[in-house]
Amino acid sequence: MFLALNEIRHSKLRYALVIGVTFLIAYLVFFLTGLSYGLAQEYQMAIDKWQATDILLSDKANDSLSMSQLDPKILDQVKAKEKAVLAQSPGIIIDSKDDQKKENVSFFGIDPGQFLRPNIVEGKMFQETGDVVADKSLETRYGYALGDKVKLATNGQILTIVGFTDQAKFSVSPVLYTSLETFHLMRYGASMAGQQSTSVNAIVTKGKPSETAGLSQLSIKQFIYKLPGYNAQVMTFGFMIGFLVVITAIVIGIFIYVLTMQKMAIFGVMKAQGISSGYIARSVVAQTFILAFSGVVIGLVATVLSAMALPDAVPFQTQPVFLATIAILIVVVAILGALFSVRSIVKIDPLKAIG
Structure with a gap:
């Protein structure tokens, strides 16, 4: 963690750009989630009020x-x-x-x-x-x-x-x-x-009602999913959000990989001094976590502020469980994307990296 923080302090602008890109993608994901949830709720609000089965x-x-x-x-x-x-x-x-x-x-x-x-x-x-x-x-x-x-x-x-x-x-x-x-x-x-x-x-x-001739029984959940346009809308937004989460991982992974390649000689010297690949790899993972977490937190704050500023005509609603789940998913997927850099670190030959 010390190495990760020290590098971020040393190259503030470089890592600020990574956080900025993560923030923009996270903000877009959170905003689309709010729109998706808000639209879905406007389809079913009156049904939910029934509290029926x-x-x-x-x-x-x-x-x-x-x-x-x-x-x-x-x-x-x-x-x-x-x-x-x-x-x-x-x-x-x-x-x-x-x-x-x-x-x-x-x-x-x-x-x-x-x-x-x-x-x-x-x-x-x-x-x-x-x-x-x-x-x-x-x-x-x-x-x-x-x-x-x-x-x-x-x-x-x-x-x-x-x-x-x-x-x-x-x-x-x-x-x-x-x-x-x-x-x-x-x-x-x-x-x-x-x-x-x-x-x-x-x-x-x-x-649960009794079976009655001439009647078709649906649970309320099934009924909502069969509302015209509801399922298509939910699936469309779901795929968009899923792809954006994957894109976040790819973008952060590429950034970390490029930064890792630029520091190959430094890592080679560190390994020659006896610092283990595991220590360096953990620093890269910690660095990725800090960058992704920072971008996600800023994105969440921006989403909440946007929700407060939007007019009533916009069907935007925040759902804490959804936002927390997506935030965790973005961070986890970003860390998985950084594993490509870890693989490169493990393969570093100190003699070749220095020479």
């Missing part, structure tokens, strides 16, 4: 929530610790005061007496026909407020925002919770008002 869809829907159509009466046939019906539909809302202000949303039709009921952070739960509880992002990001009226782009149905909930995104879109009656009115129009809803999209359960 399974979801039941029509066996003809190919595991697609939007394509599933169920008779609400089938709920009575399902046996589970807790169960709830869910009607879901994407939609576009238009500000009643500004026709140019449009937002893509996802509607959840629920029974407020069941466990899918959202928590209220502002306002109240929907009670009247046409009332909705919206995700907080519609207030903080898009400027909507309690009491605001919006209309559906499809049929002009007027809805009133009576409450806000938090962490309610589904497939990146803000969720608007409403009653099954209002959902039915939105889907089928005023001519069907007052009639019992003819269909829902799914039955969500806590605890």
Whole structure:
């Protein structure tokens, strides 16, 4: 360690460049991780709020929530610790005061007496026909407020925002919770008002549900992975992050190897003086650890500062476990990359290196 630190102090600029390159790559990896995790969370936030274990869809829907159509009466046939019906539909809302202000949303039709009921952070739960509880992002990001009226782009149905909930995104879109009656009115129009809803999209359960004819059972984890675009996004970011970690190892390995080659004569003299190859090799590994660790720490600090500065519109979230795992992985892989230099040190012939 003494030799490693002494060399770094002696050639500050040279090693600062190595730390700088490591920092830039580490920062990019951490930033992409934050974006990947943030996007993934915006796909599933509303699902996580359910704290459910399974979801039941029509066996003809190919595991697609939007394509599933169920008779609400089938709920009575399902046996589970807790169960709830869910009607879901994407939609576009238009500000009643500004026709140019449009937002893509996802509607959840629920029974407020069941466990899918959202928590209220502002306002109240929907009670009247046409009332909705919206995700907080519609207030903080898009400027909507309690009491605001919006209309559906499809049929002009007027809805009133009576409450806000938090962490309610589904497939990146803000969720608007409403009653099954209002959902039915939105889907089928005023001519069907007052009639019992003819269909829902799914039955969500806590605890393993009983097998029911005509229903396909998915765990919540399986359901999330089958959301359109979710798996492709996670895999894409995963491969990008993996390749960047490998690139980090290659870059640091090349730097250390070049520096080692430049010091062959010095290492030859040291070996001629009786200093073992193991001691020199440990110094190189320690040096690599210091450089990689320094770059990673600076990258982590920069990532946290960036997260604080980013606007709410950017789906960026830091997850300490992910960041710590990637940080350790970068350092470990960088040390493995330095082993090529260790191999060269072991092969040094003092006479040839000096001569």
